[in-house]
Amino acid sequence: MVDRPDVALDDLYREVVMDHHRRPRGRAPLARVDATAHGFNPVCGDEVVISLALDGDRVTGAQVQGRGCAICTASGSMMAEMIPGHTAAEAEATAAAFRAVMHGAPAPGGTDLGDLEALEGVQKFAVRVKCAMLPWVTLTDALKAWRDGGNEATSTTEAQEAER
């Protein structure tokens, strides 16, 4: 049997998480879309579509659509709140830091994860890590496609979470 400390549900569904889940931010359509990506979790069928407005390399607006579980929805909502005002590179650094935390590593020094810290408990639930990562994996893809000159991408949690 696998050693697994008993986990409380409240570790997963913290207050902040539930708040984002109930009133997800970033649902409103953007006036202009510079980058977009469609993310898909083949394990559970969850989908998100991330749309971004950029000014130079600074994200000015983010929309998160799709259907997902509480964790996925909350994670996307936090993202929509956090990244506008940041550069693409900063957003990517946040995604990387969040992935590190989800896989049990400490957040790289200096990264402020803000509300995302409330998702820290997800790391104890292996299957749910993909739920939390889906919006961020998709964001990374949207930014990559935007850099590469395209503006649309499709991604899955499997592809990017496989290395963990």
Next chain:
Amino acid sequence: MVDRPDVALDDLYREVVMDHHRRPRGRAPLARVDATAHGFNPVCGDEVVISLALDGDRVTGAQVQGRGCAICTASGSMMAEMIPGHTAAEAEATAAAFRAVMHGAPAPGGTDLGDLEALEGVQKFAVRVKCAMLPWVTLTDALKAWRDGGNEATSTTEAQEAER
């Protein structure tokens, strides 16, 4: 674990069997060959070639060549001794009766198995049944090919012993 009564080696290698094994009959070439078949046991690589001379539907001579284990050799030797003088149908009946015995059934009433009775003990050694049957399977094929108008056939113990 499979229930398997303890078996003595002497059940397998009876005196008569050993005699046929040491001095196999029917090795001499025939003056005339009317039917022939090549038999092959893919489990162990044993091979026999049966050649028959026929007069009408009566077998007048049999040659058994090839390389095989003691059981296979003895069985072929007994065959070479038994079937000349018998009709094709009689030879086939003997083959059928011997197969029945090898698979644990009583010999059909009226069949005289002669020396073959000494191979009765083989039935307790599942893998070795194919060794004993190889010459007979091949004989059956030779006769079948002869009836069908051809005069050559190839057969394996797998093909004909599969139904057991």
Next chain:
Amino acid sequence: MAGTASPVVALDPRALRARFPILRRQVHGHPLVYLDNAATTQKPDTVLAALASYYTTSNANVHRGVHTLAEEATALYERCRSRVAAFVNAPDARGVVIVRNATEAINLVARSWGATLGDGDEVLLSEMEHHSNLVPWIMLARERGVALRHVPITADGRLDMAALAALLSPRTRVVSLTAMSNVLGTINPIAEIAAAAHRVGAVMVVDGAQSVPHMPVDFQSLGADFLAFSAHKMYGPTGIGFLVARPELLEAMEPVSGGGEMIREVRLDFASWNDIPHKFEAGTPNIADAAAFPAALDLLEATGMPAVRAHERELVGYALERLRALGWLQLHGPLDADARGGLVSFVDPEIHPHDLAQVLDTRGIAVRAGHHCAQPLMRRLDVAATARASFGIYNDRDDVDALVDGLVAARAYFGLAGESHG
């Protein structure tokens, strides 16, 4: 098995439960309530004992050895084949190919029998199929230009039989359908469909992954040409499954995998094949699990498949009733317990199935949440995922009650109204 007309003796889930050591386990401080039997079932003590016995007394490689262990191992391995043949009333044990799972069985048919198909030929599937009965045919369509047709489902989750009749034509070469949906529970009228398939000259492939473990299945009276199922869904070990086929069809098929056991004669640049079923079993097979599986068949036969079906029919009826009474759930599949196997898929419109399963897990209740390897069906039902509770011989009404309590608790946990309307 087939043809015994003895009256159905009700099974005793409590007595059966005692035979499954894992059911004494606690999960998060609660006794395990295992409701994920459609994914895989638990294993009785006798299967574990048979496994251990094989390895501690008779382990050897099969088919080629003279020594005692090899002979015993071969006999045990072949015994599995004949037991399986008898269990589904196959015409001949030579028609039983031992594979890894139902998926491999269907792939074998799609690849090997499928190699006789080409442009203009059609394969008829349905909207309720598991990926294992879709993807092999999609691969075949890509390779050989075969056209795939799909029987739609009705609003209550049954095959649309009128549409099926209209889709059958002389171009139809294969009809491949699940006998019981792993999402909707629907039991399909296979015998009727097989007869129709045969009338147009098609072969009938039956995905029995869900039916063989849960109801009497008679290969011959179904009129099946191929039947695929997995041991692990019928109280047997993982890693072993079966393709049961009419021997004549297997005779005509080419092997898809080459190696030891499956050959007759090999030269450096030439090989000929062994007889069926061996020509489809390349390499050392899963001997131990084959040796152990008959212990699972013993249990099912001693319980009686009619009794298994009656028990699960009763249980799914009770579950449907209690789940409907909650008032807030979407239930998928026919609401008539006679038309469905012992599983129920549901969606709480306000709680994602993943979250629901998570809450249930903290109460020791194991249900599955997801697309159940049926993405096209999810799309048809217009859901991303469902939660699914699926029953086995050891489940009883208490398990259903625990599930219902858990669903109510989940609503409370997520701050939603959750008054039972029942």
Next chain:
Amino acid sequence: MAGTASPVVALDPRALRARFPILRRQVHGHPLVYLDNAATTQKPDTVLAALASYYTTSNANVHRGVHTLAEEATALYERCRSRVAAFVNAPDARGVVIVRNATEAINLVARSWGATLGDGDEVLLSEMEHHSNLVPWIMLARERGVALRHVPITADGRLDMAALAALLSPRTRVVSLTAMSNVLGTINPIAEIAAAAHRVGAVMVVDGAQSVPHMPVDFQSLGADFLAFSAHKMYGPTGIGFLVARPELLEAMEPVSGGGEMIREVRLDFASWNDIPHKFEAGTPNIADAAAFPAALDLLEATGMPAVRAHERELVGYALERLRALGWLQLHGPLDADARGGLVSFVDPEIHPHDLAQVLDTRGIAVRAGHHCAQPLMRRLDVAATARASFGIYNDRDDVDALVDGLVAARAYFGLAGESHG
């Protein structure tokens, strides 16, 4: 494992033997002397315990479930993959595909990587290959017109390296060779051959069925592109084997089997694939045996593969010496123990191998008699069959002595002269 430079601590076969329950069995009233390890090995108590533990605590289907058992089963299954990767020093666990056996692994390469080959391309094999490394390529040759070339063997049973060099050309797309012959025992210089294969742009496929269980094998320092082996030959369960590959190669390959687990997205007439290695693992895998196999790796790692090799090298040296001394046996393969693994094939010119094995069996000694799935090699050696004794970690000199006594007794039984010349 790889790179540990600790001195080789000799293994203690008696202590190891105590770990294998079956070795306490009697056969025909004699203690079992198991000398058929090249066909399959016996299983230690820890593997049996791991199997039982999986089924009694964590059994569930993998990869798709939220519930605790599903999470545990998934972790155990994936742990097998990473343990195997570490054991052979693979660059990445994503390069480890879990299959049924070595045969399936080679078929996967021949079918999937082989689909990139065509007319004019060549596959280089050898005269000493097992059917499992011949037939998949024969099937490929039939389908795609690829030409097969075979490295001949020398009189003492080694690859003819000069001939190999001459056969390699830019047309050679695949070199697929056994690292250790299951008949001759010959250990082939794979690293050297892989380097030569890479120079002409071919991929190197290594049949590790006999080498991985019996000597240190380092995927990266061998320069292998693909490595195939079976758990059942290395003290693990039947029904599970591995294809270890460079991940880039797997990425570029198409799956050969479709179904659950291996997909990304499925529509009725379209499917896309999951990431490696999952895209090659369709359907419910052999979870229990994957969960149990690391216990066998524990034993091998604790013993140390250098110690395993040293033990078997010593034993085969002793066996060669004693068998030669009998004076009447034909021995096949190199006579130098450094050049061969722990097995020896022999023929008594006056007793057919089947009869020899039968006599040995009545004394409790299990050896294999037959063509050992190497018919072309038998033809090359001009024998119908050989007898083979193959060693494992629990065998010792007493077992060799019992074998030699049995061979003498067989001569007596068949009324042949059988004076030992040694």
